Amino acid sequence: MQQYDLIIIGGGITGCAVARELSRYRLRVAVLEAMPEIGAGTTKANGGLVHSGYDPKPGTLKALLNLKGCLMYPMLSRDLGFRFHKTGSMVIGFNEDDLAYLEKLYRQGLENGVPNLELIRGKRIFELEPQTSPDAKYALYSPHTGMVDPFEVAIAFSENAAANGVEFHLSSPVSAIREEDNGFVVTIPEGELHATYLVDAAGVHADDVARLAGADEFNIIARHGDLLVLDKHCGVQNLMTLYPIPSKETKGVVVMNSVSGNTLVGSSAEIKEKDDNASYQEGIQQLIAGAVKLAPNLNPRKIIRTFAGCRAVVENNHNDFYIRPSKKVPNLFYVAGIQSPGVASSPAIAAYVAQMLRGYGVPLEEKEHYVAERKAPVDFSELSPTEKDRLIQKNPAYGKLVCSCECVTEGEIVDAIHRVPGARTIDGIKRRTRAGMGRCQGGFCQHKVLFILARELHCRPEDILMEGKGSQIVFSKLKEGR
Amino acid sequence: MKQLSFDVVVIGGGPAGMAAALSAQEQGAKVAIVERNAQLGGILLQCIHSGFGLKYFKQELTGPEYAQRFIDRLAKTDVQVFLSSAVLNLTPDKKVTLSNENGVFVLDAKAVVLAMGCRERTRGEIKIPGDRCAGVLTAGLAQHYINIDNECPGHRFVILGSGDIGLIMARRLSLEGMKVAGVYEIMPYPNGLYRNIKNCLEDFGIPLHLSTTVTRVIGKRRVTAVEVSRVDEKLHPIPGTEKVIPCDTLLLSVGLIPENELCLKAGVKINPRTNGALVDNDLQTNVPGIFSCGNVLHVHDLADNVTAESERAGASAARFAREGKLPAEWTPITVKCEMPMGYTVPTCIRTRKRAPIFFRVRRPLENYRIKVQSGDDVLLLCKPRDYKPSIMENITLPESILKKAGNEITLTMEPA
Ligand SMILES: Cc1cc2nc3c(=O)[nH]c(=O)nc-3n(C[C@H](O)[C@H](O)[C@H](O)COP(=O)(O)OP(=O)(O)OC[C@H]3O[C@@H](n4cnc5c(N)ncnc54)[C@H](O)[C@@H]3O)c2cc1C
Numbered sequence: 001m002q003q004y005d006l007i008i009i010g011g012g013i014t015g016c017a018v019a020r021e022l023s024r025y026r027l028r029v030a031v032l033e034a035m036p037e038i039g040a041g042t043t044k045a046n047g048g049l050v051h052s053g054y055d056p057k058p059g060t061l062k063a064l065l066n067l068k069g070c071l072m073y074p075m076l077s078r079d080l081g082f083r084f085h086k087t088g089s090m091v092i093g094f095n096e097d098d099l100a101y102l103e104k105l106y107r108q109g110l111e112n113g114v115p116n117l118e119l120i121r122g123k124r125i126f127e128l129e130p131q132t133s134p135d136a137k138y139a140l141y142s143p144h145t146g147m148v149d150p151f152e153v154a155i156a157f158s159e160n161a162a163a164n165g166v167e168f169h170l171s172s173p174v175s176a177i178r179e180e181d182n183g184f185v186v187t188i189p190e191g192e193l194h195a196t197y198l199v200d201a202a203g204v205h206a207d208d209v210a211r212l213a214g215a216d217e218f219n220i221i222a223r224h225g226d227l228l229v230l231d232k233h234c235g236v237q238n239l240m241t242l243y244p245i246p247s248k249e250t251k252g253v254v255v256m257n258s259v260s261g262n263t264l265v266g267s268s269a270e271i272k273e274k275d276d277n278a279s280y281q282e283g284i285q286q287l288i289a290g291a292v293k294l295a296p297n298l299n300p301r302k303i304i305r306t307f308a309g310c311r312a313v314v315e316n317n318h319n320d321f322y323i324r325p326s327k328k329v330p331n332l333f334y335v336a337g338i339q340s341p342g343v344a345s346s347p348a349i350a351a352y353v354a355q356m357l358r359g360y361g362v363p364l365e366e367k368e369h370y371v372a373e374r375k376a377p378v379d380f381s382e383l384s385p386t387e388k389d390r391l392i393q394k395n396p397a398y399g400k401l402v403c404s405c406e407c408v409t410e411g412e413i414v415d416a417i418h419r420v421p422g423a424r425t426i427d428g429i430k431r432r433t434r435a436g437m438g439r440c441q442g443g444f445c446q447h448k449v450l451f452i453l454a455r456e457l458h459c460r461p462e463d464i465l466m467e468g469k470g471s472q473i474v475f476s477k478l479k480e481g482r
Numbered sequence: 483m484k485q486l487s488f489d490v491v492v493i494g495g496g497p498a499g500m501a502a503a504l505s506a507q508e509q510g511a512k513v514a515i516v517e518r519n520a521q522l523g524g525i526l527l528q529c530i531h532s533g534f535g536l537k538y539f540k541q542e543l544t545g546p547e548y549a550q551r552f553i554d555r556l557a558k559t560d561v562q563v564f565l566s567s568a569v570l571n572l573t574p575d576k577k578v579t580l581s582n583e584n585g586v587f588v589l590d591a592k593a594v595v596l597a598m599g600c601r602e603r604t605r606g607e608i609k610i611p612g613d614r615c616a617g618v619l620t621a622g623l624a625q626h627y628i629n630i631d632n633e634c635p636g637h638r639f640v641i642l643g644s645g646d647i648g649l650i651m652a653r654r655l656s657l658e659g660m661k662v663a664g665v666y667e668i669m670p671y672p673n674g675l676y677r678n679i680k681n682c683l684e685d686f687g688i689p690l691h692l693s694t695t696v697t698r699v700i701g702k703r704r705v706t707a708v709e710v711s712r713v714d715e716k717l718h719p720i721p722g723t724e725k726v727i728p729c730d731t732l733l734l735s736v737g738l739i740p741e742n743e744l745c746l747k748a749g750v751k752i753n754p755r756t757n758g759a760l761v762d763n764d765l766q767t768n769v770p771g772i773f774s775c776g777n778v779l780h781v782h783d784l785a786d787n788v789t790a791e792s793e794r795a796g797a798s799a800a801r802f803a804r805e806g807k808l809p810a811e812w813t814p815i816t817v818k819c820e821m822p823m824g825y826t827v828p829t830c831i832r833t834r835k836r837a838p839i840f841f842r843v844r845r846p847l848e849n850y851r852i853k854v855q856s857g858d859d860v861l862l863l864c865k866p867r868d869y870k871p872s873i874m875e876n877i878t879l880p881e882s883i884l885k886k887a888g889n890e891i892t893l894t895m896e897p898a
């Protein structure tokens with residue numbers, strides 16, 4: 001049986017951030033993820049907004065970790081080589097009622113300690129973002145708000161953790177947990193693993209995992225949200241993040257510019273079943289209406305994709321994160337209920353978790369040789385022609401364009417497969433390299449990606465999945481002997 | 483990085499690019515074609531059905547056969563063909579940057595012909611709600627898996643869209659032993675040619691459901707069914723008419739869109755009605771020396787028309803390369819159109835000799851005639867007949883009319 005000091009269940013942004021933080025210390029750590037890819041749960045299906053922290057209720061864990069996380073991002077993005085765009089944001093008010101709300105939000109932001117918040121009005125709004133609706137009268141401006149690609153961040157965390165010795169077991173759903181030998185025996189398809197400590201970061205399934213360990217302590221409900229992606233040319237461009245006056249449950253329909261330059265619109269909020277990643281007509285309509293209200297030039301006909309995810313909400317926990325040790329099972333720790341802004345908070349969550357673990361006696365001794373930095377993969381599209389030429393001379397695979405919409409080469413795809421932990425699926429390649437993410441949505445390149453995956457992984461095309469088990473793209477050869 | 487110079491650089495090696503290159507070469511130009519795939523032929527290579535060449539070669543050919551005729555002709559010329567080479571950038575001063583396994587090349591061109599073809603509309607664009615699972619793919623991608631890759635992309639299909647591509651795929655799937663549960667079309671009329679409805683659906687017993695669309699995709703990992711609903715006159719789904727159709731694949735054949743990213747980089751202006759460039763009767767865009775033809779200009783249903791149009795573009799490009807500009811003896815005539823005419827190509831005429839105008843109607847019209855006006859003067863009223871949105875139409879304006887046209891004409895359709 002493989003022995004670890006600590007096992008993290010769940011390879012979303014939360015699990016990966018914690019893994020990376022713990023990889024500083026002399027611990028044998030493993031991450032177990034049910035899906036074949038990192039970040040394939042809620043982490044792949046959100047806005048990627050790094051909120052600046054005026055929104056959570058003062059005094060909550062969320063308020064503390066959101067603010068801290070946001071301020072950690074600029075430095076982290078340099079260390080780990082992922083894209084972080086400090087876009088700034090405005091919450092837009094159209095009338096006096098809205099102004100009253102903005103004032104309240106402003107005071108709440110001050111109470112949370114958010115720096116450089118400003119209540120502004122009139123001309124200043126349009127100086128900051130000329131594409132804002134001309135009806136806008138007031139705004140709460142927050143310069144620290146940023147954007148990331150959430151799965152890029154999770155992948156960066158995971159690669160850096162792996163470089164520092166954390167082991168990743170993918171396609172490894174945990175099906176049983178029992179207490180044994182001063183620790184836990186955890187069952188995954190590959191077999192049984194032993195660990196002294198368990199960290200439950202299983203997203204919407206964190207309560208199910210807790211129950212596997214014999215701790216029936218909390219319940220999670222899934223708050224579903226739809227999102228829209230628009231073409232890079234969609235009437236607005238390079239938009240500063242615009243929020244409406246928030247509703248009770250969410251921050252309302254937000255319009256933002258992804259780090260790759262696509263306009264995103266998110267998100268609706270409805271309680272649905274866990275793992276319901278379907279898009280709903282009502283949600284989509286609500287988003288379009290909300291987006292056009294903030295940025296009237298946005299052309300809804302330029303939507304290239306809709307997607308959806310589920311926020312993990314711990315019941316009776318006042319919409320706060322649920323980060324604490326189990327009351328029932330010693331050495332089991334929850335990093336659960338990581339609803340929005342879980343992405344923004346993740347670096348701070350990781351630091352907070354490390355502190356908590358230390359407090360409960362987990363030995364955290366610093367390693368001698370800790371690698372704090374990760375080298376980002378090559379982004380061919382961003383290179384100058386001379387750099388492109390040089391790269392192709394070194395490796396001709398970079399001269400084979402696979403995805404024309406997003407300018408992704410075979411070299412980048414092969415690299416994505418062979419990184420640790422590497423891409424295994426069509427969607428994994430898409431999230432790591434953007435191949436298939438553009439306006440044709442893989443119409444021209446999906447088959448090429450499929451065959452590269454099969455070749456590099458030494459398997460048959462029908463073994464390649466879109467993402468989860470049972471999601472194959474092709475079934476068999478049509479005719480033998482061809 | 484290597485630099486090369488050409489009179490004419492053609493981007494895209496489908497039927498449009500090949501015809502443009504050949505005709506430019508015949509005019510004496512030094513020509514290059516850049517094609518991102520490993521072979522010339524474009525989308526034709528995967529269209530293994532017959533039905534190509536009836537107009538141009540007076541013969542019924544398959545797509546690859548049609549393409550091969552041009553590939554063979556090109557082989558006898560000195561046109562330089564860059565295969566497996568993707569154009570990454572095009573500047574207004576006509577520098578074409580491409581990359582291939584040998585590195586990055588900059589081709590300095592006197593004239594450029596855009597012939598990049600089109601892409602298919604996707605699930606995201608038509609916003610079909612429902613689960614996010616494998617098994618939803620465009621007809622062209624399915625066609626590639628089946629006809630080129632020898633892979634089976636599904637067992638039981640629902641096809642959305644009754645355009646020719648959807649119809650041809652319905653037959654293709656049936657021939658390969660797969661089941662097509664039905665073809666669904668949101669409009670109250672089929673979008674494909676009559677011959678294809680007959681040969682591809684009726685002959686195979688595949689039902690066609692009009693005024694019906696897919697309203698939800700169902701399936702956790704792979705499609706297990708789709709929900710279809712009937713739609714009202716405004717094309718909105720009618721609640722209560724939902725039906726669940728079991729299938730493992732949803733094939734989308736819901737339209738093509740010219741692939742114009744490169745044009746934007748070069749400052750070429752796009753016609754929002756076609757998503758292709760705005761061109762004049764020489765097929766020249768607003769950027770002098772940049773021409774456009776084939777599916778990147780507007781979506782064609784027949785490769786033969788692509789070839790004819792592209793030969794004109796190639797000849798114009800060669801002339802531009804030779805003379806540094808195209809003759810502008812006349813003040814241009816702006817060509818406008820009104821509904822139910824959807825668009826015209828060109829939108830500007832710089833000659834008074836004769837000018838063909840291509841267009842499509844937006845809905846089926848029975849017994850309508852084309853009217854050409856300049857201000858309040860009616861210059862031309864054609865004989866009435868029926869028109870269909872699925873068929874690209876054309877009308878040639880003769881010298882006598884162009885001379886009377888002033889600086890603007892409007893084309894409309896009116897009931898006889
Ligand atoms: C619509 C929407 C919009 C959002 N927008 C934003 C935003 O703009 N900014 C922001 O900061 N936050 C946002 N969020 C919140 C953010 O997405 C989440 O807080 C974050 O992704 C949570 O990450 P996680 O790692 O905790 O969960 P997940 O990413 O869900 O990871 C949990 C992982 O555990 C795995 N798992 C589950 N059960 C098991 C098992 N038994 N064995 C092994 N593995 C298991 C799952 O497969 C999954 O990969 C949004 C959320 C939604 C839904």
Ligand SMILES: Cc1cc2nc3c(=O)[nH]c(=O)nc-3n(C[C@H](O)[C@H](O)[C@H](O)COP(=O)(O)OP(=O)(O)OC[C@H]3O[C@@H](n4cnc5c(N)ncnc54)[C@H](O)[C@@H]3O)c2cc1C
Binds near residue numbers: 494523569782788
């Ligand atoms: C499924 C289907 C069935 C059809 N059936 C018929 C039929 O029965 N009869 C008929 O007459 N017509 C038919 N057609 C229509 C006909 O095939 C098309 O109108 C014609 O192929 C369009 O030619 P094109 O050269 O404009 O575009 P394409 O054939 O699409 O060629 C464009 C080329 O440009 C290349 N390219 C694009 N961008 C770049 C870049 N950046 N760098 C380098 N190269 C690039 C592409 O790889 C491609 O090879 C059918 C079309 C389809 C899709």
